[in-house]
Amino acid sequence: MEIFAERTQLALDLVGVFFFAVTGALLAARKGFDVVASALLAGMTGLGGGVVRDVIIGVRPAALEHPVYLAPVLLAVGVVYLYYPHVSRFRRTLLLFDAAGLGLFCVTGTAKALAADVPAVSAALLGVTTAVGGGLLRDVVAREVPSLFRYDDIYALPAMVGAAATAVLWRLDALSVWTGVAASVVTFTLRALAL
Amino acid sequence: MEIFAERTQLALDLVGVFFFAVTGALLAARKGFDVVASALLAGMTGLGGGVVRDVIIGVRPAALEHPVYLAPVLLAVGVVYLYYPHVSRFRRTLLLFDAAGLGLFCVTGTAKALAADVPAVSAALLGVTTAVGGGLLRDVVAREVPSLFRYDDIYALPAMVGAAATAVLWRLDALSVWTGVAASVVTFTLRALAL
């Protein structure tokens, strides 16, 4: 079953990978990692959530079949490398990019799981997994307190709202690129309001 | 190949998920996580070991096909939320529930791997993986020292005994619900004696 056209899913995915990869590269920069370690952390953050989702669903990860998924990772590392000295509000920048990735991935992750004939409830949970997975991996391997568990923060809830909205839209036969992007924007806004 | 009847496997699984989810919710409560983070940690703890096992075997995780697996997670979060202020011996309670989950999962995990035609030795190891995986994930993401590696503790050994017993019972054609539950009780007892 196809939810989004293949090119649409790919385009949204690549943008989401870029957003998350930026957060990985930013954290690497602040921690003083070299460029190789930065690329690895950016790659894990950008690709981690989607790979975990695909492995659980039982399909070969898209990032494996299409090496173009590496492009946004390398772009993010390059951009951060050039601009990092000029980023004055590091933490806020990281969290805004993270929120943008969260908004996109909770929708595309849910759509990809629905396309693999997973029950709607499980699909929404896999959407949340896609959205929070990369950032959780980033924080665990870089030994940061995961955003997911910061007591003064609302992190997973917006992703749950976005993923549930995607599943409901699909049930109502109303899931399109436009309603999907709308759900992403709502998720991003809810998350950004908590910053 | 079927080891336990499907309903039996499901029932034992759900009870095990509940036990482990309680430990995740208890740890979340002590760490002051909000209810969403608590549900996520409870879910990872309860479902993590089984999902890792199924992904390694190469079958779609049961928790994905049957959203009923979420019920014990939500129940655990609710129970802990209501009773937490009355739990006087927090750590001991957590470890007892953990031991109960360990006892069940080392047996059902081994049985599920045997059912997927994995060699008996590997099946027992996957049983241990199922039993210790959720708790390890819980401790890693919540930045606790994993029970697995506490020097003053006997944690994995009982799970190894239970998983090996399950594989041996199966080889002897003597694995039934009753002998399986007996192996679980022995595992739980061995683990509880170490507390």
Next chain:
Amino acid sequence: MEIFAERTQLALDLVGVFFFAVTGALLAARKGFDVVASALLAGMTGLGGGVVRDVIIGVRPAALEHPVYLAPVLLAVGVVYLYYPHVSRFRRTLLLFDAAGLGLFCVTGTAKALAADVPAVSAALLGVTTAVGGGLLRDVVAREVPSLFRYDDIYALPAMVGAAATAVLWRLDALSVWTGVAASVVTFTLRALAL
């Protein structure tokens, strides 16, 4: 598609598992883990990278099908248990074994991914994943700073060189046991020079 003959792949794998398992057992010894925890950490370190690679490719992990993969893990635990009191330069020994595992696994991991019809670029990345995965898992669960991210260290770069060389050799139809082992030795040397 076959890259290395099955027996060759198995032999190289077992040697790589031994090298990494030694590092897990050494770290366990220094941290005062008991023998069971030591075996678990050695097993995760030795088998982790390959299992993650196989799960991502979508094949059943070799270590699951062939319980002989446990032999080098147990051997490593035994050797470390006997010799640990005599290891005078603990950290250097650990890093040398780690470098040897890195050298082997970046080549065999890439070859195994190529054999599963993964694009060459992705295959090289899976080779790097195989090479760094076990050590990353070891450091995360044992709460060490991952070598991957130590700022004064060149860790992943040699593995990238070795994996890329393997993919290029394969493209040029020049990948054999001998050129593969040569790529491993170059990787090991590059890594050892950084110590």
